[in-house]
Amino acid sequence: MSDTVLKIDGLCKHFPIRKGFLGRQTGAVKAVDGVDFHVGRGEIFGLVGESGCGKSTIGRAILRAFDITSGRIVYSPQPHVEIELGTMNEAELRPLRRELQMIFQDPYSSLNPRMTVSEIIGEPLRLNRLMDSAQIPEEVRRLLRDVGLNPSHMNRYPHAFSGGQRQRIGIARALVMKPRFVVADEAVSALDVSVQAQILELLLELKAQYSLSYLFISHDLSVIKYLCTRVGVMYVGKLVEVASRDDLFSRPLHPYTQALISVVPIPNPRMRTRFRLLEGEVANPAAPPSGCYFHPRCPFAKEICRDTEPALRNVVAQGDDEHMVACHFAGEVGV
Template structure:
């Protein structure tokens, strides 16, 4: 069994929204609500959900790119020591920051247009390590080749590269410090489908070579199925289901997951698309409904769902499938049916 490299416990994030009423107090909006999960070394855990479900906020809070309101992120270092990453001193934070990196959604806006590609890739190396000029040049050239960039083009600026090439630059920048964990925030959503496949294959190859652990944030379930080991489904700031990728796609236990999976494209044109259309509007995070927050749009909701908040709990024989639904063990939900799968 792989060792646990990260343990997120009770992570919460709250923003203050200005009220429209004169002299009234700011309205607290909870974006993350008691998020807890383990991350195993060398695995890919995907975070999925609708826009506004809190996926990106979760990724940034885990990396301390955004301060969480409360909670812990316990990181197990290479020597086996456990540290709370969110509450490190400045000295310790700098010591471990190189181990956790991020790849952003838009490769162009995340790259400084006034810096050459060489400077962009080498900046984290210079910041985190005491290395000489020749060593920097050597390591930047090596990592550029790893991600499929021509080292002779590194003196150019980001605007001279295509979208796929810019994402490779962003990946090289994340890899240069030899991190153990990388958060990929919609890392392929801005790319063409053909380029997406190249970047996904690249990420998989790098994971095998360097034993990298990924938190892969995405709304594209087809990509998620390809790259993931486990999947966490988020709805309105909560994880409502967490299981292996096969369990999620073949045997979902939460009605929200079933609805998301019904939108996955099917390669066989003869297979009838049984799309589940959720009626009603997405709840307002500033004024969420009582009980289960999905109940206004859930076709299986009862009075109990309207008043009682379901706790996320492990179900099944192996207890590896966690779900927050009162009727998870009774509902017969549909997974993805691809029909005659393409070879």
């Protein structure tokens, strides 16, 4: 396998459901339930799926925003160095937190309205004593230039900026710690389409300039298609398909992926009729169906689909390419 910056193995995050005065646990939301994937160094790995399928939970698990239920999160800052983040305590995680940063969806609520842009971007440098305070303003100016903002505006407050500009400030704040790995969770979803394109372009430029790798989370397949090199499709806490971007979009093999792609506007009307729209409700991660979780919505479901959960398996017989699909009939059913 090529150089990997992050490897996720059997990741589970179950949130307890508590009821009553004593808060007794009566069940669990299996937000992420046995997920495996890797992100190559310098790669943009996209995670896509409907609302509630567990995308953000994976991003937050990687940043260790909480204790995970089980599994491994192996971070490799350099080739041949492996650090297991999943079992670390807070003191062990602290020096690594700089290297793993997050870009949030909402540039409005993620920036403190009472701090100037200069204070917002400079704060992590001050708090972590990474730089002499006299040098911080110059570093902030440099970062602002890198994210396409005018450094002379550094003493303004966030409300003086547009949505796209605020997202640039959020990106500068993530970059100030010189991370190696960035989780971008719905980073452009709150922005107008024209502004989205500019921010995506900026993320690509910064990836090269700062030697970054990204986990790019989005419910929007067109954004994923534009930016990502490989893509994982999630359904109810599990990955159902993982492939290179080109493979996934030209030859989606899981009926769920096929249905998702059918919802994306496809310019060619002949292509459009080959796909059917996604119907039915997403399964509840606290009480998922038996067998293949997608079977109640799948037009190709057979007896085995109701009883037996399909494993995520590589359907490419030869070569280095991987096209992983969790469907009993991958390649036999669908379009």
